[in-house]
Amino acid sequence: MKFVDWLKQKLNTFVSPQSRIHGNRRGRRHDYHQRKRWHSPESNISEDPQLADTDNEPTKPYYTEPGDESTDDQVIVPSEAKEVPKIESQVTFFYVDEDNREIKEPDILMGNAGDRLSLQFPSFDKYYLVSIEDFSTYFEDEDQEVTLRYGLKNGLPVIVYFVDIDTGKILHHVRILSDKLGKPYDIHAENIEGYRVINNTGQTYGYFDDQTHGVIFYYRRNEWKTVQPVEYYIRLKANHNVFDEPNGQPLKTGLPANVITKVFARIDLTDKQSWLNIGGFEWIENSNLEPSDPPTNHVIPPITKTSRNPVMLFGTIDFVVGQPIDVFDEPYGTAVGALEDGSRVSIKARIVDDQGLIWYELADQSVIFSEYVRIDE
Template identity: 35%
Template sequence: MDERDRPLQPALVLTGPLHGPVHLRFPEIPGYALQDIHGFTQEYLSRYSLTSLVYVRQWGQPIIAYLVDYDTNRLLTLPQIHRGRLGQAFNLTPPAMANYHIFQAQGSQRGAFSDQTGQIVYYYRRNSWQTVQRVNQYVLLDTDHAVFDEPNGRKYGYQFPAHSLWRLFIVITLTNGDVWYNLGGEQWLIAQETTRREHPLANLALPQPLTWHPQSFDRLGSVDYVPGKAVTCYQAPYGEVAGTLEHGAPLDIRGRIVDDQHLVWYQIGPKMYINARYVRLVKTDTL
């Protein structure tokens, strides 16, 4: 029987000689565990006796509820674990959260505990957030801006400088009309004295790429690097990689550049430069 004295299966009738041994194998009942035994003896002590086996429902797998900020995916509190016996019904409701209202729920909130773990995700939105937009835009700061951990939150100990450009991920409008920008993670700034852009290069006066003018320098040489290794060459001094050359490779040098750091570069092709520190020049009769 169960703990409420309800029979779980028909009674077993055991017979045997008086004072003889009792051979009883405790039944295994799916979904139940044996909790207590009343009146059991190892021998038949009288003409009639009663043994009661008390079973209880096994615990089902838990239902785990996650409370999440819908807009930031931040967990608002530790997961809530709901437990119950197998077959026991459950009927869950979203917990109240200070300064938040329930926005969406995913997962079954009604049912019965089983041998499978259940999951419910409750999504909440702040009461002060009126509208939320996920964007792929940029913002140019017209003045220095303080950075906050959340809208109207705590200031960080640094500022983003005027005329800097930043990627936007979320734009929110508060119930008081203020607009805030999310720059990734917990970095927020207010929209005042900023200019939004659809493209990072829109209307920006970007500096023109530096044009190099190599001096004529007609010499032969070779790569002086590390035996068995290759040195990197570039399309222009400090530019994109053009390729590599093995140690000892011959060079036909046609131009020479001395940059503003007084470093020397050799032009070894139409768009190929190598730092002079990795070049061994071939001696000539006149040098």
């Protein structure tokens, strides 16, 4: 027995007993794989005092995940691999005019740094985009401010005409005024030598807006004291020269004594002269004549001879904007209607009188002086 005991004692010296640290690791392995644990270098590896003595070197932090088929050699994941949180920032869009006045409440967009911006810029009826300040297409780390600067659009123009009220003649080049929407305008008549202003139509002051405005200043010659439209007949007591205007140039054909003719207007001048309009551009002095009843027969020959040539033309009435022009039943005849400026007309005949003046016969048989029609090219 002593020999046997001695032999057992000898054999035990070659069999290493199970280490407590390995025993503890195996005993805790099931729990290790079921929980994610954060190991800090500042804390002990284990609360087991036996484990604390096994390794005195500092331990780096690492993650362990449930389900790993780990052995004694653990997989170490650096803490730097953890996902970094995104930075949230905002972009504010300001909408101002050229004087830095706000024309719309700001828009604010929120997003993460690095994300792309998505915004549709607004449009305005009265403004157009001039510039964009501090614009970026991505959210940045810090909040941003973007300024969109807008300019006022131009309003539609104000067109100004200067017209001889008695002849329809344009006395001065047409003025066209324009400016920004809402800006004021104030129009004054031009000083034209030999004429005075007697009237005007249209608003001479106001604001530029989305409509075209027309202003007409009417002038009369300084020596024309009064101009009266009239309608009566006269009989000439003596031969009369016919003029293209009061104190104007004499026409080729005059009127003999005893002719009865109709008067359409009377002009009294500052030098006491008086002139009568007998149709179109024909004027006679108001002397050597007397009132008369309308003629009852056709014994009196036509005052002016004409020649008529058929044509096929098209044109546009070119008189004064917003003003109608009379049409007649024949050259120097009776007014039978009126056409607005800009009206389209078709011409079926060209009439030339013996004074060289040209008239157009329209499709409805009315007649108009050629100076007031612009023929299509």
